[in-house]
Amino acid sequence: MDVDLVVPMKHPRDGKSRLRGAVAADRHAGLVLALAADTLAAVVSAGRVRRVLLVAADPLAVAELGELGVEIVAESGERTLNAAFRHGEALLKADDPGAVVGALQADLPALRAGDLTAALTEAAGRRAFVADRQGTGTTLLLSAPGEPLAPDFGPGSARKHAASGAIPLGQALPTLRSDVDTPDDLAHVRALGVGKHTAAHLGEPDGIPR
Ligand SMILES: Nc1nc2c(ncn2[C@@H]2O[C@H](COP(=O)(O)OP(=O)(O)OP(=O)(O)O)[C@@H](O)[C@H]2O)c(=O)[nH]1
Numbered sequence: 001m002d003v004d005l006v007v008p009m010k011h012p013r014d015g016k017s018r019l020r021g022a023v024a025a026d027r028h029a030g031l032v033l034a035l036a037a038d039t040l041a042a043v044v045s046a047g048r049v050r051r052v053l054l055v056a057a058d059p060l061a062v063a064e065l066g067e068l069g070v071e072i073v074a075e076s077g078e079r080t081l082n083a084a085f086r087h088g089e090a091l092l093k094a095d096d097p098g099a100v101v102g103a104l105q106a107d108l109p110a111l112r113a114g115d116l117t118a119a120l121t122e123a124a125g126r127r128a129f130v131a132d133r134q135g136t137g138t139t140l141l142l143s144a145p146g147e148p149l150a151p152d153f154g155p156g157s158a159r160k161h162a163a164s165g166a167i168p169l170g171q172a173l174p175t176l177r178s179d180v181d182t183p184d185d186l187a188h189v190r191a192l193g194v195g196k197h198t199a200a201h202l203g204e205p206d207g208i209p210r
């Protein structure tokens with residue numbers, strides 16, 4: 001069954017504070033947008049993905065990402081990460097109560113569509129998650145069809161998602177596990193190969209074609 005994904009984003013000026021200093025201060029928001037653009041370009045080209053809903057703190061500030069073929073809505077109510085996921089989930093389930101809903105981070109600029117599709121296939125309709133490469137955070141959480149996503153993102157979320165019964169998915173998904181929170185993470189994804197938006201922002205000659 002295909003998956004409807006929710007991707008949350010703060011205003012790019014406010015997000016990724018741990019990454020500050022990786023580029024000049026006036027280029028930070030552009031870097032955050034480039035990380036998201038590469039993530040979303042891979043996501044929209046992945047097999048088994050039906051819809052991609054970006055839940056934004058400020059939709060105007062991320063409007064350019066709509067050109068990649070994602071839907072953009074404003075967050076609503078409580079302004080937290082898990083509330084943004086739950087808002088996106090409610091909108092998607094209103095259209096299809098039996099949907100498989102996924103929560104995906106917007107900071108995976110090395111993502112290859114094949115790694116995402118492999119994870120969706122491995123989940124096989126079970127509530128499941130992919131831990132980040134450090135093993136502590138979560139980059140992807142999937143619901144079972146028509147069942148609650150129950151997102152519990154934040155520090156130590158991999159342990160929390162496992163404790164709530166979600167199945168941990170394969171270790172061999174390097175580009176899906178490589179989120180960018182810190183300058184060290186940015187160096188890691190540059191070695192893996194980032195997409196064209198991040199490459200251009202960092203002054204690299206070419207990104208990896210997605
Ligand atoms: N819409 C929305 N997105 C959020 C919210 N909190 C976090 N996000 C997004 O969720 C993703 C994962 O969050 P983190 O990795 O913790 O990113 P962050 O909060 O931007 O980073 P730090 O400031 O370094 O903690 C990022 O794409 C954030 O923009 C929120 O309250 N609302």
Ligand SMILES: C=C(OP(=O)(O)O)C(=O)O
Nearest residue numbers: 137138153154157179181
């Ligand atoms: C909020 C999370 O992301 P990060 O570790 O990227 O801050 C999380 O993994 O639950």
